[in-house]
Amino acid sequence: MSQTITIDPVTRLEGHGKITIHLNDQGEVENANFHVTQVRGFEKFSEGRPFYEMPSLMARICGICPVSHLIASAKACEAIMSVRIPHTAAQLRRMLNLAQMVQSHALSFFYLSSPDLLLGMESDPQTRHIFGVVGAKPELGRAGIALRRFGQHIIELLGNKRIHPGWVVPGGVTEPLASAKRDEILGMIPEAYANIELALRWYKQIAETFAPEIEVFANFASLYMGLINEDESIEFTDGALRLMGARGEIVADGITAAQFPEVIGEAVEPYSYTKFAYYKPLGYPDGSYRVGPLARLNIAKSMGTPMADGELSLFKQISDDGPVQSSFYYHYARLIDILHGIEKIEMILSDPLILDKHVRATAGVNRLEGAGQAEAPRGTLHHHYKVDENGLITWANLVIATGQNNNAMNKGVLQAAKHYVKDGKFTEGILNRVEAVVRTFDPCLSCSTHAFGQMPLAISLVSAEGEVVDRVVR
Amino acid sequence: MSKLKLATVWLDGCSGCHMSFLDMDERLIALAELVDVVYSPIVDTKVFPDEVDIALVEGAVASVDDEKKIKKIRAHSKLLVAMGDCAVAGNVPSMRNPIGPEAILDRAYIENADVQRQIPCVVVPKLLRVVRPIHEFVKVDVFLPGCPPSADTFHAALTALVTGEPLDVPALTRFGA
Ligand code: SF4
Numbered sequence: 001m002s003q004t005i006t007i008d009p010v011t012r013l014e015g016h017g018k019i020t021i022h023l024n025d026q027g028e029v030e031n032a033n034f035h036v037t038q039v040r041g042f043e044k045f046s047e048g049r050p051f052y053e054m055p056s057l058m059a060r061i062c063g064i065c066p067v068s069h070l071i072a073s074a075k076a077c078e079a080i081m082s083v084r085i086p087h088t089a090a091q092l093r094r095m096l097n098l099a100q101m102v103q104s105h106a107l108s109f110f111y112l113s114s115p116d117l118l119l120g121m122e123s124d125p126q127t128r129h130i131f132g133v134v135g136a137k138p139e140l141g142r143a144g145i146a147l148r149r150f151g152q153h154i155i156e157l158l159g160n161k162r163i164h165p166g167w168v169v170p171g172g173v174t175e176p177l178a179s180a181k182r183d184e185i186l187g188m189i190p191e192a193y194a195n196i197e198l199a200l201r202w203y204k205q206i207a208e209t210f211a212p213e214i215e216v217f218a219n220f221a222s223l224y225m226g227l228i229n230e231d232e233s234i235e236f237t238d239g240a241l242r243l244m245g246a247r248g249e250i251v252a253d254g255i256t257a258a259q260f261p262e263v264i265g266e267a268v269e270p271y272s273y274t275k276f277a278y279y280k281p282l283g284y285p286d287g288s289y290r291v292g293p294l295a296r297l298n299i300a301k302s303m304g305t306p307m308a309d310g311e312l313s314l315f316k317q318i319s320d321d322g323p324v325q326s327s328f329y330y331h332y333a334r335l336i337d338i339l340h341g342i343e344k345i346e347m348i349l350s351d352p353l354i355l356d357k358h359v360r361a362t363a364g365v366n367r368l369e370g371a372g373q374a375e376a377p378r379g380t381l382h383h384h385y386k387v388d389e390n391g392l393i394t395w396a397n398l399v400i401a402t403g404q405n406n407n408a409m410n411k412g413v414l415q416a417a418k419h420y421v422k423d424g425k426f427t428e429g430i431l432n433r434v435e436a437v438v439r440t441f442d443p444c445l446s447c448s449t450h451a452f453g454q455m456p457l458a459i460s461l462v463s464a465e466g467e468v469v470d471r472v473v474r
Numbered sequence: 475m476s477k478l479k480l481a482t483v484w485l486d487g488c489s490g491c492h493m494s495f496l497d498m499d500e501r502l503i504a505l506a507e508l509v510d511v512v513y514s515p516i517v518d519t520k521v522f523p524d525e526v527d528i529a530l531v532e533g534a535v536a537s538v539d540d541e542k543k544i545k546k547i548r549a550h551s552k553l554l555v556a557m558g559d560c561a562v563a564g565n566v567p568s569m570r571n572p573i574g575p576e577a578i579l580d581r582a583y584i585e586n587a588d589v590q591r592q593i594p595c596v597v598v599p600k601l602l603r604v605v606r607p608i609h610e611f612v613k614v615d616v617f618l619p620g621c622p623p624s625a626d627t628f629h630a631a632l633t634a635l636v637t638g639e640p641l642d643v644p645a646l647t648r649f650g651a
Binding site for chain 2: 009012013014016018033035036040060062063064107112125126128129134142145146148162163265266267268270272273275283397432
């Protein structure tokens with residue numbers, strides 16, 4: 001008899017998700033889906049509000065990466081105002097975005113995934129969490145907590161609040177950087193380097209032991225997309241998008257925020273509140289692509305900072321022909337992003353204009369439509385608004401990272417489930433592995449449900465007749 | 475003394491309140507000496523435990539799932555804390571109330587989609603007509619406002635709740651903080 005396994009909720013995940021695995025009469029996995037189960041409506045209820053309120057409102061989509069929403073939203077507003085923000089404001093926002101990347105990656109790697117990597121996929125679920133990591137390997141757990149604190153504290157110093165700082169506004173930022181704050185950040189940097197070096201060393205020791213997972217954790221050819229600079233170095237806040245093909249060829253390049261809607265479309269599947277983004281010329285689902293740390297490192301020719309460049313050349317050696325394909329390597333790419341972030345923050349602080357007082361441009365409504373894009377920690381984020389002559393929002397659309405990884409996450413869950421679930425038999429450890437595939441992507445269900453729903457993760461066994469036979473809740 | 479059992483739950487919020495909880499940083503390690511985190515997005519428990527001492531709940535009640543969850547949480551928790559402005563007052567999630575769920579779903583899945591336009595309905599929960607704060611569904615013992623309440627607020631409040639010392643919320647935080 002056919003069955004459905006439901007994992008509900010998927011835990012150690014930023015949001016509410018479920019996984020269903022469908023087995024046929026022979027107990028073989030036929031299909032698997034990742035469901036996002038929350039919907040919020042930001043694209044609709046922002047209508048009628050003044051455009052300059054948008055960054056602060058849109059930040060409330062997500063408490064994990066509010067800075068990405070602040071920046072993409074402010075950039076869309078600046079397109080409406082037709083202004084270029086002062087150099088110092090652009091640098092301060094770049095630093096804020098990097099600080100957020102460090103803290104969010106630290107959350108993903110240490111708080112959410114390191115319990116699997118350190119304690120084991122099959123370890124006791126009762127202790128498979130960050131406190132278990134702190135108990136088993138205190139220096140690693142503490143390094144993770146300290147790296148997240150490093151990023152959050154920089155956000156607090158710049159924006160006066162760790163979560164939802166009101167400092168990023170259309171036109172720039174509200175307040176320049178004080179020299180005492182610059183010095184405080186510089187003082188925090190040596191500890192951050194020590195912590196990321198420890199994490200990278202440890203990751204390299206354990207990575208080989210995960211060869212079986214690397215093989216089946218969303219390991220397949222796909223397109224990749226991310227921001228880069230004109231010199232092909234990695235970029236998080238400005239630059240333009242590049243889309244790379246499965247063999248490393250460039251499929252599309254120089255995609256600006258204004259062009260994004262022409263090349264990227266969104267599809268709906270009945271089983272998820274998160275939409276599925278695709279590259280329009282290839283259609284859906286063939287045009288599905290991956291974003292985030294793995295995609296960015298596949299696309300960039302350099303990190304633009306010395307230590308991260310050293311790691312990037314090691315990363316590129318993982319695959320001798322074309323892009324690195326297994327999503328397990330999101331973990332490694334995430335650590336390299338963190339190292340780059342610390343180096344780049346240090347570089348930005350040495351900009352002779354960093355304490356300049358001109359940090360905000362002002363203007364009214366000069367165009368009735370505007371779009372902005374930035375890299376969120378987990379991938380490209382796009383905000384697109386239309387306003388009336390008074391600057392009131394008449395329409396909004398958001399394309400978030402998790403929607404762009406949605407197809408790959410679903411395919412990855414199916415790949416792992418097919419590999420591990422045999423003859424209709426599975427254990428808690430096997431289901432945890434299926435969840436761990438999703439964790440590699442670091443999906444943000446908060447973001448992906450701006451329009452949609454929350455994702456609890458459940459595994460149910462469903463019969464071929466569509467009847468739920470068993471449900472696994474751990 | 476056996477450790478108190480702490481749960482943290484995420485309903486219709488942005489996770490910012492959970493992130494602010496994590497912003498206690500190294501103080502989390504000391505907290506874990508006093509309480510066991512038995513249910514939370516950061517641990518692997520799939521079913522809400524039978525007996526929880528303190529439940530921190532983020533977010534408003536927006537879907538049929540949220541409503542089921544908050545009732546279950548109340549039934550199994552000694553002390554229920556509404557954590558943050560969404561849980562306390564509805565806040566941002568309730569901004570959809572004057573519009574209604576149909577218009578929200580239409581904009582996202584019909585108007586702003588390119589192919590396979592449809593309203594998701596498989597496995598995903600139905601939205602409630604209006605989003606409401608949790609005290610409109612169950613009794614709330616402690617209201618901790620803020621968007622989000624700061625890490626210092628969490629630390630002071632949890633310390634008071636764990637030790638049984640008096641808790642002066644207005645001295646710690648306010649709506650919109
Ligand atoms: S109160 Fe603020 S921080 Fe907390 S969930 Fe709601 S919007 Fe997010």
